[in-house]
Amino acid sequence: SYELTQPPSVSVSPGQTARITCSGDALPKQYAYWYQQKPGQAPVLVIYKDSERPSGIPERFSGSSSGTTVTLTISGVQAEDEADYYCQSADSSGTYVFGGGTKLTVL
Amino acid sequence: EVQLVQSGAEVKKPGESLKISCKGSGYSFTSYWIGWVRQMPGKGLEWMGIIYPGDSDTRYSPSFQGQVTISADKSISTAYLQWSSLKASDTAMYYCARRDGYNYGLDYWGQGTLVTVSS
Numbered sequence: 640s641y642e643l644t645q646p647p648s649v650s651v652s653p654g655q656t657a658r659i660t661c662s663g664d665a666l667p668k669q670y671a672y673w674y675q676q677k678p679g680q681a682p683v684l685v686i687y688k689d690s691e692r693p694s695g696i697p698e699r700f701s702g703s704s705s706g707t708t709v710t711l712t713i714s715g716v717q718a719e720d721e722a723d724y725y726c727q728s729a730d731s732s733g734t735y736v737f738g739g740g741t742k743l744t745v746l
Numbered sequence: 747e748v749q750l751v752q753s754g755a756e757v758k759k760p761g762e763s764l765k766i767s768c769k770g771s772g773y774s775f776t777s778y779w780i781g782w783v784r785q786m787p788g789k790g791l792e793w794m795g796i797i798y799p800g801d802s803d804t805r806y807s808p809s810f811q812g813q814v815t816i817s818a819d820k821s822i823s824t825a826y827l828q829w830s831s832l833k834a835s836d837t838a839m840y841y842c843a844r845r846d847g848y849n850y851g852l853d854y855w856g857q858g859t860l861v862t863v864s865s
Contacts, residue, residue: 669850670849670850672849672850672851672852674791674852676791681841681855681856681857681858682783682791682841682843682852682855683855684851684852684853687846687849687851687853688849688851693853723790725790725791727791727793727850727851727852728850729850732805733796733805733850734793734805734807734808735781735793735796735807735850736793737783737790737791737792737793738790739790740790740791
């Protein structure tokens with residue numbers, strides 16, 4: 640299997656833009672997915688197939704892909720966006736992998 | 747409404763066996779893969795494996811192969827994760843999650859089952 644690498648933490652002031660990256664050699668060939676997890680809660684899918692947003696997820700959440708890196712962008716960050724964010728992908732055999740997670744702090 | 751409801755918290759001793767459950771409702775249980783994810787205290791998400799209840803096709807993460815068994819009973823729309831001999835290092839929150847029908851995303855999650863293994 641392969642690995643996905645995320646920065647451990649990202650900090651941003653309210654109203655600013657947060658960008659969380661995820662790097663992995665297989666990402667040019669496989670889609671990435673992003674999850675938000677708040678303390679004491681189950682993860683929630685916020686982006687699928689690199690850049691698609693599930694229904695009910697605010698428009699300020701977006702995703703992009705470039706080469707071996709995918710990026711979750713949160714525009715106009717709000718206090719409620721403070722959470723852990725995980726990227727996830729899968730290899731051709733259907734084996735899933737998660738990134739190590741990024742703690743987003745809203746200053 | 748799609749729901750995955752997991753069984754309650756467990757406290758076990760090392761060496762004991764355990765089977766936790768995840769009951770799906772609000773959708774065709776046999777048509778979607780169900781995955782299991784471990785989260786150790788204060789740590790990140792780890793994919794354990796996945797099962798297709800329609801035919802019980804099961805895939806395991808190499809890290810968990812041989813350590814746990816994933817199964818499903820489609821007659822009662824329930825997936826299971828079981829251990830034959832627990833270790834203290836199995837202490838964690840365990841989540842089940844449904845794989846989206848069209849991609850590898852996990853679109854619905856259970857509430858989690860906390861397993862504590864302590865002597």
